[in-house]
Structure formats: structure tokens, C-alpha cells
Amino acid sequence: MKLDWFLILFPFIVLIISSANAACSSDTCPTGGLWSVWETIDDCKTKCGACNSATYTRTCLSTSMNGGCACIGNTTISMPCGTQACNYPRYNGSGVICCVGSPMIINNWYQCGPLKTNSTLACCPTGGYWSAWGIWMKQANVVKWSRTRTCLSGELACPCTGEAIQSKYGCPCPAISTITTCDSTTKTPFNVRTPYYSSSDCTATIVFEATNFRKEFFFTNGTKDWSTLGWIDSTGKCNVQDASGFGSATSKAGSFYKFSLLCNTTTGRFYGRFLEANFVDVVSIGQFY
Numbered sequence: 001m002k003l004d005w006f007l008i009l010f011p012f013i014v015l016i017i018s019s020a021n022a023a024c025s026s027d028t029c030p031t032g033g034l035w036s037v038w039e040t041i042d043d044c045k046t047k048c049g050a051c052n053s054a055t056y057t058r059t060c061l062s063t064s065m066n067g068g069c070a071c072i073g074n075t076t077i078s079m080p081c082g083t084q085a086c087n088y089p090r091y092n093g094s095g096v097i098c099c100v101g102s103p104m105i106i107n108n109w110y111q112c113g114p115l116k117t118n119s120t121l122a123c124c125p126t127g128g129y130w131s132a133w134g135i136w137m138k139q140a141n142v143v144k145w146s147r148t149r150t151c152l153s154g155e156l157a158c159p160c161t162g163e164a165i166q167s168k169y170g171c172p173c174p175a176i177s178t179i180t181t182c183d184s185t186t187k188t189p190f191n192v193r194t195p196y197y198s199s200s201d202c203t204a205t206i207v208f209e210a211t212n213f214r215k216e217f218f219f220t221n222g223t224k225d226w227s228t229l230g231w232i233d234s235t236g237k238c239n240v241q242d243a244s245g246f247g248s249a250t251s252k253a254g255s256f257y258k259f260s261l262l263c264n265t266t267t268g269r270f271y272g273r274f275l276e277a278n279f280v281d282v283v284s285i286g287q288f289y
């Protein structure tokens with residue numbers, strides 16, 4: 001345990017310290033995927049000197065990155081635990097010199113190695129790698145909504161750029177407009193009233209014509225009365241549904257149905273159900289004739 005040790009081990013120590021992440025060259029998947037750091041929940045029998053081993057696990061972070069990047073490698077591994085520096089030689093409970101790995105000197109202390117090192121990335125994506133945004137949460141007594149996300153690659157010496165928290169003074173779901181075109185149906189959209197948007201309640205109130213007074217909005221099929229309702233979602237797709245039940249208001253000219261859509265705090269889009277029509281991810285809405 002003299003100075004000659006240090007000379008032999010010096011190149012090895014330098015190797016451990018110098019680990020940097022190369023930048024990812026494009027939007028392609030990092031080779032081998034993007035793993036979290038190794039973590040253990042085991043209670044290590046020794047607190048220093050790397051005298052014992054523990055089971056470490058890690059998770060694949062890149063499953064939803066660039067459309068899905070699979071990770072290559074084991075998700076569990078057995079590695080030394082209790083890796084803080086302490087004097088060498090060190091004896092375990094049975095009086096045996098313990099050292100998982102080889103003795104080495106770091107900061108003038110004899111230790112057992114290899115020490116647990118930072119996991120490294122194959123490459124660091126530009127701007128780091130964020131988790132998906134969490135759900136929108138309303139702050140009590142204020143019309144303010146916020147959502148957060150975490151930098152998954154930050155612990156891996158690959159910092160994220162951008163905000164980890166996003167706030168909106170108002171409902172996170174944007175107001176719904178009325179449909180002016182809809183390619184997927186031969187029926188003609190009819191603009192009813194522009195939905196009433198309540199930013200503080202986070203609701204969008206829709207009004208549909210309930211009679212054929214102005215247009216042929218509903219038709220009788222068997223014993224049921226039907227009307228065609230539709231909406232355009234955030235992908236631009238027009239979703240059209242026939243909903244029964246409109247006939248109940250047939251006799252009264254100018255009758256209408258009024259109902260509210262609610263804000264989905266995960267997607268930040270309005271959703272809801274009216275009669276048999278199920279609305280999801282609503283950007284524009286309409287009734288057809």
C-alpha cells in the first residue's frame with residue numbers, strides 16, 4: 001500500500017473521471033437507446049470500501065423518443081455498493097479483507113474499485129431528453145393552470161434546454177371553433193352558434209339545432225330520430241357520427257340542445273358525450289345536413 005500503487009493505478013483513475021457525452025448527430029435513435037442511471041433499493045451491508053454487491057436496475061428512457069428507440073442491454077446488474085471511500089485494507093465481519101474489484105487510490109484514499117460510475121449516454125440529444133408533460137393542474141383560487149415535466153437525461157450529464165414548468169392564465173384547452181369544411185363526409189357542415197368558452201370553468205358549451213325548422217338536420221329512421229354531428233380533432237381528421245334522440249324537440253321551431261364539453265387535463269383538449277356522439281380531442285365542431 002505504498003506510492004508504487006498509485007503509479008500503477010493512475011491511468012485507470014483518469015479513465016474513470018473522463019467520461020463525456022457526444023452529441024447526437026440527428027433525430028435518429030441513439031445507439032443502444034437511452035438508459036437511466038443505475039439505481040438500487042438494496043440496503044448495502046457495508047457503507048464504504050465497495051465490500052459488498054447489490055442489484056442495480058435501470059429503465060429505458062427512450063421508448064417514446066423519435067417515435068420509439070429501443071434500449072439494448074440488461075435492465076439489472078450486480079455491482080459493488082457502499083462505494084464511498086474508506087481505508088484499505090478493510091475487514092468484513094468475518095475478518096476477511098474485503099474488496100470487490102481492485103484496490104486503488106482516489107483523493108489520497110485507498111479504495112476498492114471499480115467504483116460505481118455515472119452511466120453515460122451513447123450520445124446526448126440536442127436539448128436533452130424530457131419526459132412527457134404531466135397533467136394540467138389548477139392552482140387554488142386563481143385562474144391559473146400549470147403542468148410540469150422532468151429532464152430524464154439530466155443525471156446523465158446531458159442537460160435539457162427549455163422550461164420544466166408551463167403555466168397558463170386560463171383554461172389549458174383552447175376554445176373550440178365551428179366547422180367550415182369537412183372532407184370525410186358528403187354532408188354539409190352547418191355552423192350553429194360559436195361554442196361558448198369559459199376559461200375559468202374550463203368548459204365549452206355547444207348548441208345544436210333540434211328541429212328541422214331551418215334545415216333538414218334530423219331524419220327519422222325506424223322509431224328513432226337521428227342527426228349527424230361531427231368534429232375535427234388535432235390531427236385534422238373529421239369525425240362524423242349519427243346520434244339518435246333529436247326527434248323529441250321536432251314540434252317546436254327554434255328548439256336547440258345545449259351541452260358542455262370538458263377539458264381533458266392530459267391532452268389539453270375538450271371532450272364529452274352528447275346523445276350517442278362521443279367527442280374526443282375537439283378542435284372544431286359542427287352539425288350536418
Ligand SMILES: *[C@@H]1O[C@H](CO)[C@@H](O)[C@H](O)[C@H]1NC(C)=O
Nearest residue numbers: 072073074075076077078079
Ligand atoms: C446480462 O444478463 C445475462 C443473463 O443474466 C448475463 O448472462 C449477461 O452476462 C449480462 N450482461 C451484462 C453485460 O451484464
Ligand SMILES: *[C@@H]1O[C@H](CO)[C@@H](O)[C@H](O)[C@H]1NC(C)=O
Nearest residue numbers: 045092093094095096097098
Ligand atoms: C467476508 O468475506 C468472506 C470472503 O468473501 C465471506 O465468505 C464472508 O461471508 C464475509 N463475511 C461477512 C460477514 O460478510
Ligand SMILES: *[C@@H]1O[C@H](CO)[C@@H](O)[C@H](O)[C@H]1NC(C)=O
Nearest residue numbers: 037116117118119155156157
Ligand atoms: C455524475 O457526474 C456528475 C458530474 O460529473 C457528478 O456531480 C455526480 O455526482 C455524478 N453522479 C454519480 C452517481 O456518480
Ligand SMILES: *[C@@H]1O[C@H](CO)[C@@H](O)[C@H](O)[C@H]1NC(C)=O
Nearest residue numbers: 219220221222223224226242
Ligand atoms: C337506419 O337504422 C339502421 C339500423 O340502426 C341502420 O343500419 C341504417 O344505416 C340507418 N339508415 C340511415 C339512413 O341512417
Ligand SMILES: *[C@@H]1O[C@H](CO)[C@@H](O)[C@H](O)[C@H]1NC(C)=O
Nearest residue numbers: 263264265266267268271272
Ligand atoms: C384524456 O386523454 C387521455 C389521453 O388520450 C386519455 O387516456 C384519458 O382517458 C382522457 N381522459 C378523459 C377524462 O377523457
